Amino acid sequence: MLEIKNLHVSLEEEDKQILKGVDLKVEAGKVHAIMGPNGSGKSTLSYVLSGKAGYQVTEGSVTLRGEEVLDLEPEERAAAGLFLAFQYPVEIPGVGNMTFLRTALNSQRKMRGEEEMSAAEFLRVVREKAKSLKIDADMLKRPVNVGFSGGEKKRNEILQMALLEPKMCILDETDSGLDVDAMKLVARGVNALRDENRGFLVITHYQRLLDHIAPDVVHIMADGKIVKTGGPELALEVETNGYSDILAEVA
Amino acid sequence: MGFVEPNNALLDLWLDRAENQTDKGWSGQQRADARARVQKMGLPNRRDEYWKYTRPDRLTEAAVPTAELLSSEDQEIFSGFEQIKIVFVDGVFSPELSDALDGHDVSIELLSQTRTQEGHWASDIFGQLEAAGQSPVERPLAALNTALAEDGVLVHAKGATSKPVHLIYLRQNQSCDVMLHHVVKVDSGASLSFLESGAVGARSNLVLETDIEAAGSFHHVRIQGRDHQRLASTHQFARLRQESTFKSFTLTANGALTRNECVIELLGDDGIAHVAGACVGDGDFVHDDTVFVTHDAVGCESRQVFKKVLRNGATGVFQGKILVKQDAQKTDGYQISQSLLLDEDSQFLAKPELEIYADDVACSHGSTSGAVDEDALFYLRSRGVPKALATDMLTLSFLAEAVDEIDDAELINSVVEWLEGWLERRRT
Ligand SMILES: Nc1ncnc2c1ncn2[C@@H]1O[C@H](COP(=O)(O)OP(=O)(O)O)[C@@H](O)[C@H]1O
Ligand SMILES: [Mg+2]
Numbered sequence: 001m002l003e004i005k006n007l008h009v010s011l012e013e014e015d016k017q018i019l020k021g022v023d024l025k026v027e028a029g030k031v032h033a034i035m036g037p038n039g040s041g042k043s044t045l046s047y048v049l050s051g052k053a054g055y056q057v058t059e060g061s062v063t064l065r066g067e068e069v070l071d072l073e074p075e076e077r078a079a080a081g082l083f084l085a086f087q088y089p090v091e092i093p094g095v096g097n098m099t100f101l102r103t104a105l106n107s108q109r110k111m112r113g114e115e116e117m118s119a120a121e122f123l124r125v126v127r128e129k130a131k132s133l134k135i136d137a138d139m140l141k142r143p144v145n146v147g148f149s150g151g152e153k154k155r156n157e158i159l160q161m162a163l164l165e166p167k168m169c170i171l172d173e174t175d176s177g178l179d180v181d182a183m184k185l186v187a188r189g190v191n192a193l194r195d196e197n198r199g200f201l202v203i204t205h206y207q208r209l210l211d212h213i214a215p216d217v218v219h220i221m222a223d224g225k226i227v228k229t230g231g232p233e234l235a236l237e238v239e240t241n242g243y244s245d246i247l248a249e250v251a
Numbered sequence: 252m253g254f255v256e257p258n259n260a261l262l263d264l265w266l267d268r269a270e271n272q273t274d275k276g277w278s279g280q281q282r283a284d285a286r287a288r289v290q291k292m293g294l295p296n297r298r299d300e301y302w303k304y305t306r307p308d309r310l311t312e313a314a315v316p317t318a319e320l321l322s323s324e325d326q327e328i329f330s331g332f333e334q335i336k337i338v339f340v341d342g343v344f345s346p347e348l349s350d351a352l353d354g355h356d357v358s359i360e361l362l363s364q365t366r367t368q369e370g371h372w373a374s375d376i377f378g379q380l381e382a383a384g385q386s387p388v389e390r391p392l393a394a395l396n397t398a399l400a401e402d403g404v405l406v407h408a409k410g411a412t413s414k415p416v417h418l419i420y421l422r423q424n425q426s427c428d429v430m431l432h433h434v435v436k437v438d439s440g441a442s443l444s445f446l447e448s449g450a451v452g453a454r455s456n457l458v459l460e461t462d463i464e465a466a467g468s469f470h471h472v473r474i475q476g477r478d479h480q481r482l483a484s485t486h487q488f489a490r491l492r493q494e495s496t497f498k499s500f501t502l503t504a505n506g507a508l509t510r511n512e513c514v515i516e517l518l519g520d521d522g523i524a525h526v527a528g529a530c531v532g533d534g535d536f537v538h539d540d541t542v543f544v545t546h547d548a549v550g551c552e553s554r555q556v557f558k559k560v561l562r563n564g565a566t567g568v569f570q571g572k573i574l575v576k577q578d579a580q581k582t583d584g585y586q587i588s589q590s591l592l593l594d595e596d597s598q599f600l601a602k603p604e605l606e607i608y609a610d611d612v613a614c615s616h617g618s619t620s621g622a623v624d625e626d627a628l629f630y631l632r633s634r635g636v637p638k639a640l641a642t643d644m645l646t647l648s649f650l651a652e653a654v655d656e657i658d659d660a661e662l663i664n665s666v667v668e669w670l671e672g673w674l675e676r677r678r679t
Contacts, residue, residue: 050633051629051633052629052633053625053629073632073637073638074629074632074633075632075633075634075635075636075637075638075641077633078632078635079635083633084633086630086633089630090626090627090629090630091627092627092630092631092644092645092648093648093651093652094647094648094649094650094651094652095647095648095651099644100631100634100644103636103640103644104631104634104635104636105635107635107636107637107640108634108635111635111637143648143651160634164634164635
């Protein structure tokens with residue numbers, strides 16, 4: 001599904017290397033988790049994968065279902081099936097959430113040469129998906145993320161994911177700022193999307209999200225590299241011992 | 252300093268255009284006074300304090316300018332609404348295209364048809380608000396208009412009016428100068444919705460004087476026409492009594508030069524005055540909002556919200572002032588002017604001013620200039636929205652604060668659709 005090879009990334013503005021050779025392969029149907037201390041480069045990885053400006057890939061490659069990703073514009077990556085649930089979803093005053101969702105969906109369909117979804121069909125689909133995430137009509141009407149609580153913003157990210165039905169989902173700290181109930185809601189949304197054709201990369205600082213979204217593989221990232229890979233038990237190890245033991249062990 | 256044509260020679264050329272200056276009638280004295288006013292002031296020139304950013308030359312030149320007629324299949328804006336249509340073609344009233352002027356719950360007359368009458372309710376307003384608005388800042392083009400305008404509407408709302416009055420300005424002739432002078436009176440407790448749309452003329456000079464009595468309410472939405480080379484100068488003068496409301500919104504797209512002046516006097520306690528503007532300019536485009544709000548009563552609220560989208564070398568100007576007189580306690584004044592610069596060739600020049608003599612007031616003002624928000628742009632693109640479309644969505648988002656000043660959801664929708672059309676035509 002997603003294959004990252006020897007990825008080196010520096011900041012464009014300053015001479016600072018952030019990713020120092022990341023190798024990672026997420027297979028279809030699998031959930032991979034990346035854990036790691038703050039500042040280790042997890043968000044940077046998610047941004048580079050989705051095409052944010054300001055980063056320079058100095059070495060390495062990324063393919064999505066065999067297709068080279070790094071040459072594509074962000075919108076082309078989205079149409080190719082890549083989705084990033086943002087750590088900090090952006091507020092866009094003056095653009096209604098519904099308009100935003102419909103424009104996104106139909107833009108992707110158009111790029112893929114598919115037929116656009118009719119207004120009526122769209123409304124039906126959004127309402128249905130919103131309901132299971134406890135997103136009410138008011139949240140759909142309001143400007144994108146404006147005045148949303150932390151939990152509402154994250155639920156709105158999952159709604160977008162559910163609607164766009166991407167092939168490869170990257171979730172960056174989707175659990176941060178959520179209480180237990182909100183986290184369960186989000187996890188349920190994610191789990192509903194799990195199937196054999198879809199890959200997940202769940203980035204999280206804490207283990208607790210992984211209680212609800214059971215990962216197949218867990219990676220530990222430190223200082224711009226994957227330093228350790230294992231099964232779900234690795235997340236539990238982080239939970240009990242913190243990062244310092246693992247980091248000491250691989251140092 | 253370059254050679255500047257002596258103003259009075261040029262002014263004489265303008266004043267000589269008037270045909271009926273011997274007319275007496277109810278407005279004769281006001282016209283004569285305005286003629287004297289403008290002769291004393293001279294035409295604006297670029298050394299004037301409020302003409303530093305926008306050169307007045309093209310508005311004052313004697314030669315009648317030419318502006319190509321816009322060929323467009325667009326439906327007329329607001330065409331879906333119940334309304335009283337009053338159509339001017341190149342500044343000339345068209346009875347064929349207009350609805351009947353009588354038979355409504357608002358009185359509508361034409362300046363041209365009442366001119367020879369000896370008394371008229373409008374004589375307390377016509378040229379009077381304009382004259383009062385000449386101090387402390389002179390507005391010679393408005394005085395010139397009072398002296399010379401041959402026509403305009405005289406609208407008197409005596410109660411709640413059921414339909415908006417819509418002035419539609421059509422063009423037929425590539426080359427023409429248009430002057431119109433409108434007077435609106437809103438009686439105590441009455442309300443009126445007043446719409447204007449269209450490009451008026453190759454060059455136009457419009458004045459709108461609005462007098463709002465206690466608890467009266469006036470809602471104004473104006474869409475300035477899209478003809479690219481047209482030149483426009485407008486002045487609004489509004490006088491507000493106790494607990495009255497004035498809300499005015501202007502949308503401008505295209506036009507080589509637009510100068511919109513708005514002069515508001517809050518003379519009664521607890522009045523509300525909102526003036527807002529959204530403009531989109533692409534290329535040969537200079538757009539200037541010059542606003543002066545005077546608080547001269549207790550507990551009034553004023554808002555100025557101006558947003559300008561500029562690209563391909565377009566220029567935006569904002570000069571906005573809030574003057575709070577000594578007794579105008581509990582004033583709530585707000586002013587924001589912002590530009591979205593879509594490239595480095597475009598520019599925004601802003602001069603926000605506060606002058607406050609009362610001590611118990613809350614006034615704030617801000618002015619910003621910036622490019623599209625990169626984080627928001629990336630967010631939209633990461634969801635599959637192509638860059639050009641995402642930029643347009645953010646452009647609408649930027650304009651929303653001004654557009655939302657319109658006090659009617661349906662009118663907001665038609666303005667947003669209109670803006671979407673403008674953006675779509677430019678999308679690559
Ligand atoms: N745009 C940027 N400008 C400056 N520093 C950055 C930028 N993006 C990332 N960094 C730096 O890169 C490192 C990794 O950050 P980040 O990817 O956010 O880590 P994580 O998500 O693992 O906490 C940090 O030291 C951070 O300060
Ligand atoms: Mg992070």
